[in-house]
């Protein structure tokens with residue numbers, strides 16, 4: 001039995017020395033130390049030994065077992081190390097290669113200008129009002145003094161969801177929604193998306209943005225409208241900016257006007273930006289029609305107000321000298337990164 005144990009030890013030394021990888025070492029472990037392994041087989045024969053021989057052989061068997069175990073464990077560690085080194089070699093990183101910079105985005109030009117506009121009106125004590133883009137015909141037209149057969153509807157053709165529900169063509173319905181909810185003094189702007197069934201070209205888009213304004217209080221006059229919008233124009237385009245009011249017609253204001261600012265490029269002399277006019281139209285506005293106040297639940301005998309509306313795209317295009325509105329929606333990073 002002693003000889004057998006010596007043989008097993010010798011075989012194990014040889015097999016471990018020749019092992020190329022962890023699988024082969026595992027095989028050696030099973031062969032010698034496993035439940036059905038050679039060492040176990042020998043230990044099973046211990047019963048046949050004399051009581052004197054038994055402890056001697058037992059000790060020897062244990063020594064051989066411990067020896068083989070250490071042998072295999074050490075060999076496994078060595079192979080693991082080699083495998084790790086090989087893997088590291090394969091996965092080497094060239095730390096001298098320049099990294100890819102993270103590009104940081106920024107605000108879209110529409111948001112840049114909208115935020116400026118908001119800031120200016122916040123400074124004058126205005127709040128923001130928001131409302132639905134899918135709107136009732138009632139708020140979008142009817143309550144604004146634009147009945148079913150009114151010609152103003154032709155210029156604001158839109159997308160109907162049902163006979164009475166549509167994508168709002170203007171932010172003006174917010175006037176009614178705010179008046180229904182709030183009592184004067186009212187001082188809000190309502191920026192948002194609006195929709196019209198226009199074909200896309202350099203100056204038209206079926207989706208664009210407007211900013212509505214509404215002020216209602218006792219004793220509000222056209223002078224307040226002018227002062228407010230002059231302050232706005234000077235802050236947006238510079239101290240030297242002038243405004244001018246031209247008579248116009250909107251069904252929901254009376255009197256109504258269009259508001260021009262002196263050209264911020266040429267200062268009013270006339271240039272390609274203002275098409276030689278010296279003035280650029282940026283707003284529509286007027287005194288809120290008494291019928292509209294009444295519809296909004298406000299007594300026109302006690303209160304008066306002014307309202308205005310402007311197109312955000314127009315402001316942005318003039319501000320950044322963009323000649324094609326489509327550029328604002330294509331989201332081409334080469335274009336957007338300029339602002």
Ligand code: DAH
Pocket residue numbers: 169170171172212213250252253284285286307308309310
């Ligand atoms: N909603 C009008 C439009 O889309 C613009 C406008 C004009 C708004 C006069 C107003 C206003 O509040 O008083 O053409």
